[in-house]
Amino acid sequence: MSGVDRIETVVFDWGGTLSIWAEVEVVDMWRLAATHIAEQTGAGCDELVARLVEVEGRMWEEGTTRDFRSFTLSEIMQTASRELGIDVAEAVLEEAALHHLDTWTPHVRHDPEAVETLAGLHERGIRIGLLSNTHWPEAWHEHFLERDGLAPFIDVRVYSSEEEHMKPHPRIFELALERLDSGPRSAVMVGDRQLDDVKGAQQVGMRGVWKHTRLAKQWPGVEPDFEVQRLPELLDLVDRLR
Numbered sequence: 426m427s428g429v430d431r432i433e434t435v436v437f438d439w440g441g442t443l444s445i446w447a448e449v450e451v452v453d454m455w456r457l458a459a460t461h462i463a464e465q466t467g468a469g470c471d472e473l474v475a476r477l478v479e480v481e482g483r484m485w486e487e488g489t490t491r492d493f494r495s496f497t498l499s500e501i502m503q504t505a506s507r508e509l510g511i512d513v514a515e516a517v518l519e520e521a522a523l524h525h526l527d528t529w530t531p532h533v534r535h536d537p538e539a540v541e542t543l544a545g546l547h548e549r550g551i552r553i554g555l556l557s558n559t560h561w562p563e564a565w566h567e568h569f570l571e572r573d574g575l576a577p578f579i580d581v582r583v584y585s586s587e588e589e590h591m592k593p594h595p596r597i598f599e600l601a602l603e604r605l606d607s608g609p610r611s612a613v614m615v616g617d618r619q620l621d622d623v624k625g626a627q628q629v630g631m632r633g634v635w636k637h638t639r640l641a642k643q644w645p646g647v648e649p650d651f652e653v654q655r656l657p658e659l660l661d662l663v664d665r666l667r
């Protein structure tokens with residue numbers, strides 16, 4: 426009866442779960458970075474933007490459904506440049522990454538109920554983790570968590586960009602649990618994607634909580650242990666299973 430084990434650890438996904446998906450065009454997100462690389466190398470900007478979008482999409486698709494290998498922002502830019510035959514210096518890539526961050530910054534927003542939910546879980550003595558599939562560097566995420574007041578409540582943060590694998594590979598869930606000093610049966614994973622978050626968690630013996638959002642991704646054959654519409658419902662769930 427794993428469904429009634431009390432909850433001692435809650436691990437959150439970030440995109441679409443603690444944060445709100447931004448209404449942006451991916452093409453616009455790459456424009457500044459591509460302009461910088463184009464200026465420094467003489468490459469065609471539009472061609473570069475299109476290739477960056479294509480490579481990013483491909484890496485996400487492969488990473489989350491086929492090889493579960495993580496990747497980084499730098500690797501997206503390196504791959505796109507290499508495929509176009511452009512030789513880009515490391516320093517140029519680093520500057521382009523900063524432009525990419527500048528572009529994203531105004532669009533990064535956390536769920537308005539995230540802080541109160543994290544605070545409520547913290548008050549109840551729950552260990553809190555973050556497990557994010559991301560190509561952004563750790564420092565960017567930490568900046569946004571600090572900016573919006575989430576950071577003090579999250580005991581352990583695991584970013585796929587800093588690790589070998591990404592969700593739903595079991596290893597990255599195990600890593601999060603190890604760092605949280607938690608066993609799987611007393612832990613739940615909360616996420617908006619049924620494959621990466623819910624099924625991934627269930628594969629290592631955690632329970633999976635599916636958070637409904639407008640863009641939440643269902644996956645055939647996945648049965649979440651619990652479902653929530655809003656983050657504060659997690660407090661009721663924890664109280665109910667005490």
Ligand SMILES: [Mg+2]
Pocket residue numbers: 438439440441442616617618
């Ligand atoms: Mg997500």
